[in-house]
Amino acid sequence: xxxxxxxxxxxxxxxxxxxxxxxxxxxxxxxxxxxxxxxxxxxxxxxxxxxxxxxxxxxxxxxxxxxxxxxxxxxxxxxxxxxxxxxxxxxxxxxxxxxxxxxxxxxxxxxxxxxxxxxxxxxxxxxxxxxxxxxxxxxxxxxxxxxxxxxxxxxxxxxxxxxxxxxxxxxxxxxxxxxxxxxxxxxxxxxxxxxxxxxxxxxxxxxxxxxxxxxxxxxxxxxxxxxxxxxxxxxxxxxxx
Numbered sequence: 001x002x003x004x005x006x007x008x009x010x011x012x013x014x015x016x017x018x019x020x021x022x023x024x025x026x027x028x029x030x031x032x033x034x035x036x037x038x039x040x041x042x043x044x045x046x047x048x049x050x051x052x053x054x055x056x057x058x059x060x061x062x063x064x065x066x067x068x069x070x071x072x073x074x075x076x077x078x079x080x081x082x083x084x085x086x087x088x089x090x091x092x093x094x095x096x097x098x099x100x101x102x103x104x105x106x107x108x109x110x111x112x113x114x115x116x117x118x119x120x121x122x123x124x125x126x127x128x129x130x131x132x133x134x135x136x137x138x139x140x141x142x143x144x145x146x147x148x149x150x151x152x153x154x155x156x157x158x159x160x161x162x163x164x165x166x167x168x169x170x171x172x173x174x175x176x177x178x179x180x181x182x183x184x185x186x187x188x189x190x191x192x193x194x195x196x197x198x199x200x201x202x203x204x205x206x207x208x209x210x211x212x213x214x215x216x217x218x219x220x221x222x223x224x225x226x227x228x229x230x231x232x233x234x235x236x237x238x239x240x241x
Contacts, residue, residue, distance in 0.1 A: 020032055020033055020034070020035060021033065021034045021035070022034075022035045022036075022037075023035070023036045023037070024036055024037040024038050025037040045064055045065060045066050045073070046065050046066065047065070047066045047068050048065050048066070048067065048068065049067070049068055049069050050067060050069045050070065053065055053067060053074065053085060054085075056083075058080035058081070059076045059080055059083045060076065060080060061076055061077070061078065061079055061080065062075060062076065062077075063075060063076045064088075067085075067087075070087070072087045072088070073087065073088040074086060074087050074088065075088060091123075091238050091239060091240065092123045092124040092127050092128075092238070092239045093121070093123050093236065093237060093238040093239070094119075094121065094122045094123065094124075094127075094128040094130075094135070094236075094237050095119075095120040095121055095234060095235070095236045095237075096115060096116045096117065096118065096119055096120060096130065096135075096234060096235050097115075097117060097118045097120055097230070097231045097232075097233065097234040098114060098115050098117045098118075098227045098230060098231065098232065098233040098234065099114075099117030099118050099230045099231075100114035100117055100227060101226050101227050101228070101229060101230060102226060103226065103227075104224040104225065104226065105149075105151060105167055105216045105225050105226065105227065106165055106167050106216070106218050106220075106222075106223065106224055106225040107216065107217060107218060108217075108218055108222075109217060110170070110172070110177050110215040110216070110217045111215060111216060111217070112132075112133035112134060112172070112213040112214065112215055113133065113149075113169070113213075113214050113215065113216050113227075114133055114227070115133070115147070115149070115214050115227075115233055115234065115235050116130050116132070116133055116134075116135060116235070117230070118230070118231070120234070126138060127139055127239065128237065133213055133214075134211040134212065134213040135211065135212050135213070135235075135237065136209065136210070136211050136212075137206050137208065137209075137210055137211075137212065137237075138208055138209065139208055139239070140205075140206065140207050140208045141205075141206065141239050141240075141241055142203060142204070142205050142206075142239070142240050142241035143203065143204055143205075143206050143212075143237055143238065143239055143240065144201070144202075144203050144237070144238045144240050145171055145200075145201070145202050145203070145204065145212065145235070145236070145237050145238075146199075146200070146201045146235070146236045147169065147171065147182075147198075147199070147200045147201075147214050147233075147234070147235045147236075148197065148198075148199050148233060148234050148235075149167075149169055149182070149197060149198040149199070149214070149216075149227070149233045150195070150196075150197045150227065150228040150229075150232040150233050151167055151195070151196060151197070151198075151225045151226060151227055151228060151233075152194055152195045152225065152226060152227075152228045153165045153187050153194045153195075153223055153224070153225050154194075154224065154226065155194075164186045164187075164188065164220045164221045165186065165187045165220045165221055165223050165225055166183060166184065166185055166186050166187065166218075166219035166220030166221075167183075167184070167196070167198065167216050167217075167218070167219060167220075167225050168181055168182065168183045168198075168216065168217050168218075168219040169181070169182040169183075169198045169200060169214060169215070169216045170182070170200070170214075170215055170216075170217075171200060171202055171204075171212065171213075171214060171215075172211075172212070172213045172214070172215045173204060173206065173210055173211070173212060174210050174211055175211065175213070177215050178202075178204070179200075179202040179204070180200055180201075180202055181200075182198035182199060182200045183198070183219055184196040184197065184198060186220055187220075187225075195228060200214075203240070212237065214235060
């Protein structure tokens with residue numbers, strides 16, 4: 001009798017070791033160790049606060065939790081000794097800030113402005129490639145683009161036209177100005193109002209290989225206008241779909 005019991009236990013152990021588990025199905029996919037099927041219910045993973053997540057002892061690499069403070073799924077993408085909780089809903093974005101403060105951004109015709117000066121971050125270097133005053137997107141999708149421009153009109157001796165400068169800005173896809181136009185109206189040095197800012201946020205469907213740039217054009221008189229100082233103008237691009 002003891003031999004039969006041991007044989008039965010061995011057979012059950014062998015079955016559990018080499019088969020899949022199905023919940024809601026009697027035919028689990030052979031590539032899975034656990035196959036759950038339902039047409040009316042979902043799966044709940046542990047829901048913890050940030051403090052509780054950080055208090056987990058030696059969290060396994062790949063451990064998944066739901067952060068109730070951040071309202072997002074997170075997983076440990078590092079080792080148990082030095083966990084790094086990364087959000088699963090991570091979006092791929094890139095941000096640049098200006099370093100150029102000497103190029104005239106008040107030209108007669110639409111011209112790419114030098115906003116790609118200093119890289120703040122690039123989450124995916126295979127997705128975004130910058131060259132000169134443009135950035136190329138390598139994956140077709142929907143992108144949110146935000147641009148902030150701060151400019152100043154310098155004093156020019158004997159030139160009254162500097163009192164009525166109005167820089168206009170627009171995003172350009174493949175070199176063509178597209179979407180909303182940013183304009184602050186006249187900058188009047190005569191009243192000490194020699195600085196202004198432009199802000200544009202747009203969402204575009206972009207095809208792989210297309211370029212993004214920020215173009216400006218003269219909306220008033222011919223006096224030059226420059227980006228105020230390094231880091232005061234920037235562009236942020238985020239893939240949202």
